[in-house]
Every structure is written in structure tokens, then in C-alpha cells.
Amino acid sequence: MQLARGVRRLRLFAASALLLAALPGAAAAQIGSARYSAVVIDAQTGQTLFGSSATAPRHPASLTKMMTLYLVFEAMRRGELRPDQRLVMTPYAASKPPSKLGLAPGNSLTVENAIYAVVTKSANDIATLLGETLGGGSEARFAQMMTLRARALGMSGTTFRNASGLPDIDQVTTAQDMAILGRRLQQDFPEYYHYFGTRQHRMGSLTLRNHNHMLTDYEGVDGIKTGYIDASGFNIVSSARRGGARLIVAVFGGSSWSERDRHAAALLDRGFAELGVGEERSLMARNGGAGLAMAAVGGTAAAATLRRVRGPALVARAAAVAAPPRKVKVAAAAQQPRAARVAMAPAARTQARSAPARIVAAKPTRHAAARVRTVVEQGDGGSRVRVAAPARKPARRNPARPAR
Numbered sequence: 314m315q316l317a318r319g320v321r322r323l324r325l326f327a328a329s330a331l332l333l334a335a336l337p338g339a340a341a342a343q344i345g346s347a348r349y350s351a352v353v354i355d356a357q358t359g360q361t362l363f364g365s366s367a368t369a370p371r372h373p374a375s376l377t378k379m380m381t382l383y384l385v386f387e388a389m390r391r392g393e394l395r396p397d398q399r400l401v402m403t404p405y406a407a408s409k410p411p412s413k414l415g416l417a418p419g420n421s422l423t424v425e426n427a428i429y430a431v432v433t434k435s436a437n438d439i440a441t442l443l444g445e446t447l448g449g450g451s452e453a454r455f456a457q458m459m460t461l462r463a464r465a466l467g468m469s470g471t472t473f474r475n476a477s478g479l480p481d482i483d484q485v486t487t488a489q490d491m492a493i494l495g496r497r498l499q500q501d502f503p504e505y506y507h508y509f510g511t512r513q514h515r516m517g518s519l520t521l522r523n524h525n526h527m528l529t530d531y532e533g534v535d536g537i538k539t540g541y542i543d544a545s546g547f548n549i550v551s552s553a554r555r556g557g558a559r560l561i562v563a564v565f566g567g568s569s570w571s572e573r574d575r576h577a578a579a580l581l582d583r584g585f586a587e588l589g590v591g592e593e594r595s596l597m598a599r600n601g602g603a604g605l606a607m608a609a610v611g612g613t614a615a616a617a618t619l620r621r622v623r624g625p626a627l628v629a630r631a632a633a634v635a636a637p638p639r640k641v642k643v644a645a646a647a648q649q650p651r652a653a654r655v656a657m658a659p660a661a662r663t664q665a666r667s668a669p670a671r672i673v674a675a676k677p678t679r680h681a682a683a684r685v686r687t688v689v690e691q692g693d694g695g696s697r698v699r700v701a702a703p704a705r706k707p708a709r710r711n712p713a714r715p716a717r
Contacts, residue, residue: 348372348546349566350488351576353584356496356552356559362584364488368470371565373486374540374548374691375412375435377478379494380459382431385443386502389424394446396425405452406441409477410691412524413438422516429514433521435539437477437691444476452476463490466497479691480542488563495537495550495561509536526570527551531578537561539570542691547573553581556590 350371352364361367388394399421407418414436416422422430427443430436441452448455452475459473468490474481499506512529513522527534533553540548547567553560562580567573585591 346546346566346568348544351562351564351580352488352492353560353562353580354492354496355584355588356499356561359493359496361489362560362587367489367492367563368487370470370485371487371548372480372484372542372545373471373478373491374542374545375437375478376486376491376538376540376548376550377459377473377476377484378431378435378440378540379491379498379538379550380463380473381440381443381455381476382428382505382508383494383498383502384447384455384458384462385424385428386498386505388447389505390502394424396423398424400424400427400442400446402438402442403445406438406445409437409441409479412436412691414519426514426516428508429511429516429521432508432511432538433514433523435524437479440477441475463494466493468493478540478542480544488565491548491550492561492563495552495563498537499552499559506536509538524570525549525551527574527577530574531581539573541570549573549577551577551581553585555585558585558588558590560584560588 348371350364350366350369352367353362354360355362385394389396400423401421402416402418404418407416412435414422414430414434416438422439427439430439431443444452444455448458456473456475459476460471463471463473468486471486471490472483474484478484498509510528511523513520515521525536525539527549528536531551531553533555534551535554536552537550545565547570548563548565549567550561550563553562560581562577562584564573564577564580567576
């Protein structure tokens with residue numbers, strides 16, 4: 314048993330060395346992008362350890378849901394919401410694009426299940442429903458409440474326009490502000506913070522799995538939230554505890570979730586090293602892996618003293634992301650995401666009697682494939698979904714010239 318365990322550790326150590334050796338090149342593209350920013354803060358003191366473009370405006374994507382839940386927790390503490398209270402899905406909330414739970418209008422779920430759906434699946438429809446509930450039926454009013462609360466928490470560079478993080482040109486934040494929010498969620502709601510560490514949650518016949526892979530890939534991480542929209546790239550706020558110290562890292566602008574997570578892990582490594590937590594990570598320094606953390610803060614020589622912590626490198630998941638997705642043939646009815654089909658099922662059953670021919674008789678044309686495209690889910694980037702592409706206008710033919 315001990316021999317097998319030693320072999321596994323040796324293999325992990327070797328794989329980690331290979332990955333860390335490749336990190337500087339992989340991170341250079343990310344760090345060089347216009348949308349990159351990052352910061353690491355000490356959760357106990359609030360002191361900023363280091364960062365890069367930490368106060369530059371960025372789009373928060375689904376990190377927005379951290380503030381949505383902050384206001385939900387406030388309402389629960391005041392007794393305005395109860396964990397077993399049921400929320401009825403509205404047509405407006407149900408219309409939001411994936412990531413989503415796909416609850417049909419008129420159906421309901423408990424407040425606690427709503428929290429789990431937002432934390433794990435990053436459901437845009439459920440976040441919107443929570444916003445409508447607390448905003449007196451108006452998501453816009455709730456967004457104003459979010460912005461006011463952000464200002465009160467010291468998040469001076471943040472403005473919210475919706476509860477989900479879906480694209481809005483005016484919805485902006487900073488890495489510094491999101492790190493502050495992550496810290497305040499821990500400090501202000503210790504009784505509710507455990508939700509952010511949920512790896513999966515069973516809700517009826519559904520199993521909701523968390524999009525935050527660092528919960529399993531980096532030892533000591535216990536939250537908080539991931540995010541993605543096209544304009545922001547892959548974002549994360551993550552909190553980790555080691556040897557009595559706790560750090561919060563915020564990273565914006567990753568080109569993939571695996572790159573984002575590797576970078577966040579390297580920044581956490583350096584942060585713990587600066588606090589004197591862990592053993593020397595000499596192998597990382599020898600292989601150049603320290604360059605990743607150095608680049609994030611302007612290439613300081615202090616990064617050469619990175620220390621080894623016990624968290625495993627993100628190897629297996631990075632390899633899985635590198636593999637190209639398989640192409641699967643699907644029927645026309647299955648070209649929409651499962652959650653969307655579940656949400657539309659009641660409406661389809663209602664219309665079944667009045668228009669069966671329209672549903673059954675529809676035949677795919679030779680241009681049907683051009684009307685469907687695959688995109689990354691907006692909000693959290695948890696997976697790729699099929700969406701309708703804009704219809705192509707038929708090519709105009711030159712009319713025959715009139716005879717002279």
C-alpha cells in the first residue's frame with residue numbers, strides 16, 4: 314500500500330514538474346492580453362500582497378452572482394427569505410440564456426435550491442429570479458441595490474446592471490473589488506459561506522456539479538466563484554487556507570478555464586510563500602515555473618523564492634481541456650441544451666393538439682446545419698451549447714437584362 318502510494322506521488326510530482334515548466338509560455342498570452350488582471354490579498358488583514366492591473370475595469374461575468382448571493386444572505390438573516398421558501402419562475406427569468414437550470418415559468422424551487430443552482434451551475438435564470446424577488450419584481454431595481462451595496466463595501470470600481478453577469482457594456486468591476494467581495498462574504502456570512510464549497514448538489518432527479526474545478530484540484534481551496542463571457546474571458550475568485558493563513562485570489566481574462574486555474578494556483582503558491590507557509594518549491598524555480606507569478610507582478614526577484622505547498626498541480630483537467638471536443642450527430646429536436654428543452658416542455662405539450670403537423674412535418678433542409686452553432690455558455694463557461702445562428706439571406710441573382 315505504501316509503495317503504491319509512493320509511486321502515485323512520484324507520478325504526480327513528475328507530471329507537476331512538466332506542467333510547471335510549460336506555465337510561463339502558456340501564461341504569457343494571457344498576461345499580455347488587454348483583459349487580464351489579477352490580485353492576491355490576505356483574507357485576515359485585507360492587505361494586498363501583489364497584483365497586476367488590479368484596479369482596471371473588467372467585466373465580472375458570473376462573479377456578479379457573488380453580490381447577488383450577498384444580498385440574498387442579507388435577506389435571509391433579516392428573515393425576509395427562508396431556506397424552504399418557494400420561488401415561482403417568471404417568464405422573464407426563464408428567458409435567460411445558458412448557463413441555466415431550465416425551470417419553466419410557473420414552476421417553483423426553494424430558496425436553498427436556488428442558492429445551490431447559482432453556486433454550482435451558475436444558473437442565469439435562477440440568479441435573475443432571485444434578483445426579481447428581492448427587487449420587488451424588477452431586476453433593474455435589484456441591480457441598483459447591488460451597486461449601492463458594492464459602494465458600501467468599498468468596491469468603488471464596480472457597477473452592476475443585472476443579477477446574473479450576462480453581457481452588459483456598463484456592468485464593470487475590478488479584480489481588487491471582487492477580492493474584497495470574496496473576503497466580505499466569508500467575514501459577514503460565516504453561516505452561509507459553506508455554500509460556495511459545494512462540489513455537487515442533488516435536486517430531484519438533477520445532479521448539479523460545480524464549475525469551480527479548483528475545489529478539487531488545489532488543496533485548501535473552499536470557494537468561491539467562477540465566471541465567463543466572451544468580453545471578459547475566464548474569471549475566478551478563489552479562497553484557500555494553509556497553515557493558519559488564508560488568501561483570496563482574483564484572476565480575470567483567462568483564455569480557458571484550465572489556464573485561468575493554473576494561473577490562480579501559481580499566484581496562491583507565491584502568496585503562501587510570501588507568508589512563509591509551506592516548504593521550498595525548488596523544482597518549480599529550477600524549471601522556470603516561477604516566471605508565471607513573476608510576470609503577474611512585473612517580474613520581481615521575490616518570485617524565485619516560491620515555496621512548495623501540498624496542493625497538486627492542475628494536470629489531469631488541463632490535459633482533458635486540451636483534447637478537442639468530439640463531434641456528435643444529434644437530432645433536430647436535441648440541438649438545444651437539455652435545460653432549455655425541459656423549460657419548453659410544458660409549452661410544447663400545450664400546443665401539441667393545435668399544431669401537431671408543424672412539429673412533426675418539419676424536415677431538415679440541406680442548410681439546417683448552418684442555422685445552428687456551438688458556443689460557450691455565457692455567464693460561467695461551464696460547457697458548450699448549441700444555439701440558433703442568424704439566418705442567412707438568400708443570394709440575390711442578377712435579373713435578366715431586358716431585350717433592346
